[in-house]
Amino acid sequence: MQNTEIARALGEVADLLEISAGNPFKVRAYRNAARTVADHPDPIAELVAGGEFDLTELPGIGGGIAKEITALVQTGSMPQRQQLVATVPPGLLDLLRIPGLGPKRVKLFHDQLKVNSVADLKDALEKGKIAKLGGFGPKLLEKIREGVAGADTGPQRIVLHEAEQYARAIVEYLKAGGGIDAIDVAGSFRRRKETIGDLDIVVSCVNAPDVIARFGKFGDVTQVASQGDTRSTVRLSSGLQVDLRVVEPSCFGAAMQYFTGSQAHNIELRKIAQGKKLKLNEYGVFRGSKCISGRTEEAVYGALDLDWIPPEMRENRGEIPLAKEHKLPKLVTLEEMRGDLQMHTDASDGKATLPEMIEAARALGYGYVAITDHSPRTSMAGQTPAELRAQWKEIDRLNKGMRGLRVLKSVEMDILESGKLDLPDDVLAEADYVVATIHYGLKQSERQLTDRLLAAIDNPWVDAIGHPTGRIVPVRPSYPLDFDVVATAAAKAGCLLEINGSERMDLPDTLAAAAKSHGARFVLSTDAHNTRELRFMRFAVAVARRAWLTASDILNTRPLPDFLKGLRRGRNR
Numbered sequence: 001m002q003n004t005e006i007a008r009a010l011g012e013v014a015d016l017l018e019i020s021a022g023n024p025f026k027v028r029a030y031r032n033a034a035r036t037v038a039d040h041p042d043p044i045a046e047l048v049a050g051g052e053f054d055l056t057e058l059p060g061i062g063g064g065i066a067k068e069i070t071a072l073v074q075t076g077s078m079p080q081r082q083q084l085v086a087t088v089p090p091g092l093l094d095l096l097r098i099p100g101l102g103p104k105r106v107k108l109f110h111d112q113l114k115v116n117s118v119a120d121l122k123d124a125l126e127k128g129k130i131a132k133l134g135g136f137g138p139k140l141l142e143k144i145r146e147g148v149a150g151a152d153t154g155p156q157r158i159v160l161h162e163a164e165q166y167a168r169a170i171v172e173y174l175k176a177g178g179g180i181d182a183i184d185v186a187g188s189f190r191r192r193k194e195t196i197g198d199l200d201i202v203v204s205c206v207n208a209p210d211v212i213a214r215f216g217k218f219g220d221v222t223q224v225a226s227q228g229d230t231r232s233t234v235r236l237s238s239g240l241q242v243d244l245r246v247v248e249p250s251c252f253g254a255a256m257q258y259f260t261g262s263q264a265h266n267i268e269l270r271k272i273a274q275g276k277k278l279k280l281n282e283y284g285v286f287r288g289s290k291c292i293s294g295r296t297e298e299a300v301y302g303a304l305d306l307d308w309i310p311p312e313m314r315e316n317r318g319e320i321p322l323a324k325e326h327k328l329p330k331l332v333t334l335e336e337m338r339g340d341l342q343m344h345t346d347a348s349d350g351k352a353t354l355p356e357m358i359e360a361a362r363a364l365g366y367g368y369v370a371i372t373d374h375s376p377r378t379s380m381a382g383q384t385p386a387e388l389r390a391q392w393k394e395i396d397r398l399n400k401g402m403r404g405l406r407v408l409k410s411v412e413m414d415i416l417e418s419g420k421l422d423l424p425d426d427v428l429a430e431a432d433y434v435v436a437t438i439h440y441g442l443k444q445s446e447r448q449l450t451d452r453l454l455a456a457i458d459n460p461w462v463d464a465i466g467h468p469t470g471r472i473v474p475v476r477p478s479y480p481l482d483f484d485v486v487a488t489a490a491a492k493a494g495c496l497l498e499i500n501g502s503e504r505m506d507l508p509d510t511l512a513a514a515a516k517s518h519g520a521r522f523v524l525s526t527d528a529h530n531t532r533e534l535r536f537m538r539f540a541v542a543v544a545r546r547a548w549l550t551a552s553d554i555l556n557t558r559p560l561p562d563f564l565k566g567l568r569r570g571r572n573r
């Protein structure tokens with residue numbers, strides 16, 4: 001659990017307290033605590049888990065809030081928050097998420113106009129009731145109107161990183177209730193899509209009603225939208241919907257297959273079944289009324305004369321014919337990754353020291369890592385050439401005493417707005433590996449941005465282009481880019497393209513697949529800014545697998561000597 005999430009939960013408690021006219025001092029206490037947590041350099045969840053740390057030593061955190069934070073970290077929910085959520089209409093939480101609406105305004109609408117949901121607010125807006133309240137100018141009204149329209153299009157999709165936290169918490173919770181034979185998360189989550197619309201959980205067990213009942217009582221549930229004998233749908237306080245299906249053990253594989261989707265993949269499979277005079281549904285493969293398979297997914301695919309298809313490929317993009325011909329690619333796995341090629345220390349904007357990052361990387365079993373602190377252009381965080389050289393000297397020193405892990409001297413170098421590089425060649429030549437990225441001038445034209453990347457690819461000391469499209473999944477889309485031109489140039493020059501496993505998830509899966517078709521090769525990295533984020537490699541691997549990449553497409557699946565020889569600078573050695 002990240003500090004931002006803990007801070008958000010604390011902030012929500014403050015909002016809820018304010019809406020329910022709670023003690024203003026308590027409201028302020030929660031707001032202060034939220035700020036303290038958000039600003040704290042280390043992951044609070046880890047400090048709590050370590051057990052040694054006393055949260056009340058932090059500014060603005062007293063005994064009560066410390067207990068709430070500990071409960072949140074340990075159980076995934078905050079008692080104070082649950083208590084408040086139970087007392088306010090669930091629709092008010094949706095209202096709080098509308099841009100321009102804080103607790104004061106939500107409370108005002110609630111108290112004065114009996115607005116309890118997004119629908120109520122829409123109605124009040126249409127009838128001019130909000131304008132009549134006073135204090136709402138035309139600009140603000142327009143902003144609220146847009147927010148309402150956005151909220152109307154259904155709940156937001158969430159990034160895979162965040163979905164994982166919810167999925168893990170719910171699965172652990174259901175398991176802890178006992179009586180479960182098998183449990184797994186299906187849907188887009190299992191296909192490892194970059195964003196998740198809702199979570200789909202499949203359980204096989206003996207006593208379905210028990211599991212369904214327990215599911216509805218998960219601490220973070222604000223609404224049980226539907227509940228039947230074998231299925232239930234709930235909403236969590238974040239707005240995320242979770243579907244649960246309970247099946248017999250003999251159907252678990254078929255249910256996992258069906259609910260993993262994608263829908264397009266399933267439609268194709270059903271056609272194949274029909275062609276064999278079989279019927280395929282969430283309960284199994286049937287000949288007439290006889291179930292011929294369903295316990296495992298392998299058996300379901302097998303009954304259709306298909307090899308088992310990795311979930312990440314199930315998008316009906318040609319995987320089914322390959323499964324029929326036993327020609328599915330051997331997708332890259334997390335275990336095949338031998339190094340991490342982007343991470344930051346406290347020398348730039350990271351939170352951990354160089355030795356701390358190295359120790360954490362070693363614990364993950366890597367053979368090499370690149371320390372890629374920022375170049376001067378990155379205001380506040382940038383390293384001057386002198387500072388970089390000092391860090392590299394330190395890395396040389398550390399490498400001497402180290403076995404098993406090699407730390408590569410590196411830098412994340414900005415490609416400037418002008419298209420020039422942020423560091424001169426003589427500095428770049430002293431590094432082991434250089435990743436070039438764009439952080440500024442994102443509003444330039446497609447031509448300009450494409451040319452900037454091409455200029456970087458043109459420099460023989462640039463080994464890779466980092467987060468090539470600039471997108472950050474939950475925050476901003478890609479900048480305009482002629483990607484085919486970039487990928488073709490990178491392939492020709494032997495410049496690698498990065499797949500960044502942070503919430504950037506950049507390259508996106510479709511572009512990575514396109515780049516592969518142009519002959520490009522890749523590096524996978526985490527862009528970790530603390531030790532915990534070094535585990536984000538699984539998200540980079542998810543993107544790579546969705547792009548059908550194999551270990552041979554990815555240079556950092558190779559042992560160190562091959563990796564170094566595979567770099568374009570390696571050829572000059």
Ligand code: DGT
Nearest residue numbers: 187188196197198200258259260261262263266267
């Ligand atoms: P999401 O939640 O929008 O990120 O995407 P999914 O793929 O998880 O979609 P979801 O949750 O609506 O449904 C989960 C899977 O269940 C879906 O991938 C395929 C299967 N499924 C659901 N409804 C249908 C349907 O009407 N027809 C077929 N063939 N499959 C369905």
Ligand code: CA
Nearest residue numbers: 187188198199
């Ligand atoms: Ca889903």
Ligand code: CA
Nearest residue numbers: 198199200243
């Ligand atoms: Ca669903």
Ligand code: ZN
Nearest residue numbers: 412437466467
């Ligand atoms: Zn960057």
